[in-house]
Amino acid sequence: MDIIRKPILLIGLLVLPGLLLAQEHSMLEGRADSLYEKHEEEQALELYEQILTKSPENFEALWRGSFLYSRLGNRQEGKDRQKEYYNKAIDLAEQALAVDSTHTQSNFVMSVAMGRKALISGAREKVSASRAIKKYADRAIEYDSTNAGAWHVLGRWHFKVANLSWLERAAANTLFGGIPDASNEKAAEYIQKAITLDEDYVLYYFDLARAYRELDKEVQAIETCQKAIELPVLVPGDMEIKQQCKELIEDL
Known part of the structure; x- marks a missing residue:
C-alpha cells in the first residue's frame, strides 16, 4: 500500500504548485476585471x-x-x-x-x-x-x-x-x-447609433452635439448637451465634458 501511495503523493506535490498558481492567476484576473x-x-x-x-x-x-x-x-x-x-x-x-x-x-x-x-x-x-x-x-x-x-x-x-x-x-x-x-x-x-447601443457615456452626447452644431441643428445640439449634463458621472473626465456641454449651450 505504501508503495502505491508514494507515487501518488509525489504526483500531488508536483501538481499542487501549478494548481495554486492557476488559482492565483484566476483571482488576479477577477480583481482586474472587477476594477x-x-x-x-x-x-x-x-x-x-x-x-x-x-x-x-x-x-x-x-x-x-x-x-x-x-x-x-x-x-x-x-x-x-x-x-x-x-x-x-x-x-x-x-x-x-x-x-x-x-x-x-x-x-x-x-x-x-x-x-x-x-x-x-x-x-x-x-x-x-x-x-x-x-x-x-x-x-x-x-x-x-x-x-x-x-x-x-x-x-x-x-x-x-x-x-x-x-x-x-x-x-x-x-x-x-x-x-x-x-x-x-x-x-x-x-454617434447616434453608439448612443442607441450604450446610452451612458457622456462623451458620446458631447460629440453628437458638436456634429449637430456643424449641421446648424442648434436645437438638437442643445437638447443633446442637456441630456449629457443629466447623466451620472461614470469615469474620470465626465465632469469636464459636462462643463464643455454647458459652454457649448452658452455659445449656441
Missing part, C-alpha cells in the same frame, strides 16, 4: 500589467490594457507624456491583434489608440493615420455590429475628417491626393 467594470482605471491597468508579465498573450488583458492606456493618456499633462501612453496603447493593441485579429475588441482598441495619438500629432501624421483608424473601426463593427465604442470612433472619424483645417487638407492633397469621403451627417448618424 475595470467599476471604471477604477489606474488600479485595473496595474493588475492587467501584472497579468501580462506572467501571461503575455492574455487577450483580455491586452485589449483592456490598451484601452486603459488610451483613456488614461488623455488625462496626462503634456504631449510627451500623452504620447508615451498612446504608444503603449498601440503596442498592446498590436499584440492583441496578433492573438486574435478577427475579434471586435482588438480592432476597436487599435482604432482608439491611433485616434488618440492622431489628436496630438501634426497635420501630416494626423492625415496619415486617418485611413488606418477608419479601417480598424470598420473591422470592429464588421466583427460585432453592437460594439458601441466602434460606432463612436467611426462617427468621430467622420467629424474630424469632415472638419479638417486648411493645413490638414493641404497635407492630405499633397500626400494622398485628397481626403477620404466624410461628412457631419454620417458623424451624427454613427
